[in-house]
Amino acid sequence: MYEPSVCVVAQGAKRVILGEDTFIYDAHHYLITSVHLPTVVQIINASEEKPYLGLRLTLNVREISQMMVDSNLPAPRVQQSSRGMATGEVTPPLLNAFRRLVDLLADEKDIPILAPTIQREIVYRLLVGDQGERLRQIASMGSQSQQIAGTIEWLQKNFAQQLRIDDLAAKAGMSTSTFHHHFRSMTALSPLQYQKHLRLQEARQLMLTEHLDAATAAFHVGYESPSQFSREYSRLFGAPPLRDIKNLLQDTAVTMV
DSSP, rough: OOOOOEEEEEEEEEEEEEEEEEEEOOTEEEEEEEEEEEEEEEESOOSSSOOOOOEEOOHHHHHHHHHHHHHHHOOOOOOOOSSSSEEEEHHHHHHHHOOOOGGGGGGGGHHHHHHHHHHHHHHHHHHTTTTTTHHHHHHHHHOOOOOHHHHHHHHHHHHSSOHHHHHHHHTTTTTHHHHHHHHHHSSSSSSHHHHHHHHHHHHHHHHHHHHHOOOHHHHHHHOSOOHHHHHHHHHHHHSSSHHHHHHHHHHHHHHHH
């Protein structure tokens, strides 16, 4: 199952686009994700002199749940949105914990002993911070967030198949209308839009790394109509498949020079 993660930045900044939502995180804001989401990511505010430097830490759901059970945690700050992605404030105690975790790389023999303790502190800082409720929801077995996370995991593995919303709702143990509402609340996308984004991103990856043509990539990810694939691809990435891949390859070549 997908584990939640937190991303922090030491230098530079990133923009993450999820549907119609945009999240920017930098040295003062972290990004937390509780489920896998099909996003478009851009590095901003970076240069050769000051390159982007960041860290992604995967959080263990069982450890989060155990801390919730064992500890008398203070109530988290109020959170209205149930989105599976959000930014939060990097407080001095949280930043200090991340620095100590990175400092362990200077003496790797200390990692097995000290890293678990520091990671536990990071989890605590997140649980009592402004995105703490988000982590508590995803770590609570049987919660609606956990049920949606299960269907998202299934979609990740089966995005090329035909999708029936009623079947997904049944997997989540919800009515179709309730499932659709909570899925969109968490992902900013409807189930069909989510599947479409997964398909298009996988097709883009296949064309870029496996050198497949557009029609073959479209068929591989579940499209039956190449023209529909091209229209939806252009809508998501801003250019038709051939031009988009050409631009990406040119950008890569310029970067490597």
